Amino acid sequence: METPIIPLVTxxxxxxxxxxxxxxxxxxxxxxxxxxxxxxxxGDDALGGLQHLPFFRAHQAELVEADEQAIAKLLHxxxxxxxxxxxxxxxxxxxxxxxxxxxxxxxxxxxxxxGLQAFLYTAGVRSxxxxxxxxxxxxxxxxxxxxxxxxxxxxGTYGDFSIHRLPLAGYKAGLHIAGxxxxxxxxxxxxxxxxxxxxxxxxxxxxxxNPNTALRSxxxxxxxxxxxxxxxxxxxxxxxxxxxxxLLGRLQISQTSRxxxxxxxxxxxxxxxxxxxxxxxxxxxxxxxxxxxxAMGLERYQKMVAELPKHLQHSFVEDRLHSxxxxxxxxxxxxxRVAA
Numbered sequence: 305m306e307t308p309i310i311p312l313v314t315x316x317x318x319x320x321x322x323x324x325x326x327x328x329x330x331x332x333x334x335x336x337x338x339x340x341x342x343x344x345x346x347g348d349d350a351l352g353g354l355q356h357l358p359f360f361r362a363h364q365a366e367l368v369e370a371d372e373q374a375i376a377k378l379l380h381x382x383x384x385x386x387x388x389x390x391x392x393x394x395x396x397x398x399x400x401x402x403x404x405x406x407x408x409x410x411x412x413x414x415x416x417x418x419g420l421q422a423f424l425y426t427a428g429v430r431s432x433x434x435x436x437x438x439x440x441x442x443x444x445x446x447x448x449x450x451x452x453x454x455x456x457x458x459x460g461t462y463g464d465f466s467i468h469r470l471p472l473a474g475y476k477a478g479l480h481i482a483g484x485x486x487x488x489x490x491x492x493x494x495x496x497x498x499x500x501x502x503x504x505x506x507x508x509x510x511x512x513x514n515p516n517t518a519l520r521s522x523x524x525x526x527x528x529x530x531x532x533x534x535x536x537x538x539x540x541x542x543x544x545x546x547x548x549x550x551l552l553g554r555l556q557i558s559q560t561s562r563x564x565x566x567x568x569x570x571x572x573x574x575x576x577x578x579x580x581x582x583x584x585x586x587x588x589x590x591x592x593x594x595x596x597x598x599a600m601g602l603e604r605y606q607k608m609v610a611e612l613p614k615h616l617q618h619s620f621v622e623d624r625l626h627s628x629x630x631x632x633x634x635x636x637x638x639x640x641r642v643a644a
Contacts, residue, residue: 330570353451
């Protein structure tokens with residue numbers, strides 16, 4: 305009788321390996337957002353660090369009633385979207401959270417962008433244009449308007465990117481969840497580089513698709529299809545800075561896209577993914593709310609929170625007011641009164 309041949313790799317093992325391979329893009333994406341949250345938690349102090357920033361201490365605005373109404377409208381949109389995001393995380397088991405990515409990804413992005421717009425409004429930037437908003441917030445990040453944990457950014461031309469305020473970003477990023485600060489910074493650095501690379505490629509495509517802006521051959525006058533380093537340098541100014549807000553922009557994955565299905569079908573820790581997103585959302589929204597409260601005046605901001613719709617009463621909005629905003633602004637009020 306012939307000796308039966310036992311395969312070294314079983315079908316179950318093959319299937320498990322295939323599932324793992326397909327899950328790598330989703331795992332990397334989870335790693336990135338976990339790393340951002342890890343870096344925030346490691347670098348944040350009890351009051352968010354804002355009170356130490358000269359930019360924050362100097363922030364003020366003259367707001368009439370119509371301005372305050374416009375800001376309130378933006379914040380209501382921000383808070384209602386965060387409310388929906390939190391409700392999903394609280395209600396969902398693993399399978400529910402897996403399928404909820406179709407709406408939680410854009411919810412996380414839109415709640416932060418609405419809060420950002422409210423902050424920008426107090427800084428004199430009043431626009432719905434996403435490109436303008438990204439450019440302006442990039443400048444604010446570079447000018448140290450944000451606490452250290454989210455003040456990192458990438459700059460430079462294609463093929464020669466530089467990472468700032470992340471001293472460990474040059475290390476090789478692993479495929480595992482960050483367990484040390486070096487892991488987190490390496491993964492954020494990689495996320496910044498890949499995001500800036502995508503933005504550069506998209507910008508080149510837009511520039512070359514327009515006959516008025518396309519770079520052409522000096523010899524033939526034809527639109528260039530091969531670029532050198534000097535050609536990339538000519539569009540670097542269009543990229544602005546790549547910041548945490550550009551990384552969050554990667555959450556705008558089309559519901560009709562096959563890419564979202566890759567995440568839904570992956571074998572990753574969806575609860576950890578949602579918790580990381582929620583923590584980042586709460587941190588950034590808290591920063592923007594504190595800026596708005598400083599511009600409006602604490603009493604007027606408190607009144608706005610007290611008059612919120614029923615579903616937002618006694619919620620995370622009030623919690624952040626008491627835990628983050630009031631300690632910072634009450635500590636600064638004597639200085640503010642002298643200045644007035």
